[in-house]
Amino acid sequence: MSDATPVNGLPRLNEPAPAFEAVTTHGTIRLSDYKGSWLILFSHPADFTPVCTTEFIAFAEIYPELQKRGVELLGLSIDSVYSHIAWVRNVEEKTGVHIPFPIIADLDRKVATAFGMVMPGASSTETVRCVFVIDPDGILRAMLYYPLTTGRNMQEILRLIDALQTSDKHHVATPANWQPGDKVIVPAPKTVEMVEQNLKAGYEMVDWYLARKTV
Amino acid sequence: MACINPDGTLAPSAQSILTALRGGAAKAETLAQQAGLPLFRVRSSMRELVQAGLVTEQEGAYALTDAGSERLKAIAA
Numbered sequence: 001m002s003d004a005t006p007v008n009g010l011p012r013l014n015e016p017a018p019a020f021e022a023v024t025t026h027g028t029i030r031l032s033d034y035k036g037s038w039l040i041l042f043s044h045p046a047d048f049t050p051v052c053t054t055e056f057i058a059f060a061e062i063y064p065e066l067q068k069r070g071v072e073l074l075g076l077s078i079d080s081v082y083s084h085i086a087w088v089r090n091v092e093e094k095t096g097v098h099i100p101f102p103i104i105a106d107l108d109r110k111v112a113t114a115f116g117m118v119m120p121g122a123s124s125t126e127t128v129r130c131v132f133v134i135d136p137d138g139i140l141r142a143m144l145y146y147p148l149t150t151g152r153n154m155q156e157i158l159r160l161i162d163a164l165q166t167s168d169k170h171h172v173a174t175p176a177n178w179q180p181g182d183k184v185i186v187p188a189p190k191t192v193e194m195v196e197q198n199l200k201a202g203y204e205m206v207d208w209y210l211a212r213k214t215v
Numbered sequence: 216m217a218c219i220n221p222d223g224t225l226a227p228s229a230q231s232i233l234t235a236l237r238g239g240a241a242k243a244e245t246l247a248q249q250a251g252l253p254l255f256r257v258r259s260s261m262r263e264l265v266q267a268g269l270v271t272e273q274e275g276a277y278a279l280t281d282a283g284s285e286r287l288k289a290i291a292a
Contacts, residue, residue, distance in 0.1 A: 026256060027217015027263070033255040036244075072255060 010116035018114035026102035043127035047087035073101035081105035183212040240278040
């Protein structure tokens, strides 16, 4: 017999992100309110907890860089809006860092369930550290899941946004450890004709299936 | 309510949006620029302002209602 909390399936990449309407620290917000913008929806386990506090400060610090890239931030935890308000005010009072983005008060867990943010093996009452990157058309483009004990890396989140936007703009892929300015990967050819085309294109070729170029 | 306070008064963001509408009907994108607010914030606020009867929406463009204009005048007075 198992009394494990049932878990909804995870959302799927390259499919529409689950629509929602949620109470936040900035009022009632719908996913569709972000149409035309990139959105990072992220969850944290709980307000007034140490790792989450460091993460919120770090998210606030990269927010200007995200805005330059047309990206909005939206936090979430299974706490009340009053708890969120008290926490962000406390963070500002104690550290001087203003939290400029809204936070969903997901007391009924509707958003957390739709996005598979609760992992009962980690905690049945808290969301784990999820990051969902949603593009301007509302398509889920990337998901990161971190455990309760490990704070997220903001530079990786920025890098992920840069990589997705570069891939969209230039129809390319990005290699391991890619950083903006590095060479990108030309999509692997799928026909012998494309192989010949790539060989003549002046790309930096490792072999016919791995070609790099500057964008 | 995010932009209309529990006592019915308007939050600063709502005042900025209504003020931006004084020049005539406008889309959310234009209002966001004029009011200096993020687009998502304008879109969510417009739902409240429409529901409160201060703004109407037609084909994606928003305009002040008579009640909205009166409210702006009262704020300015």
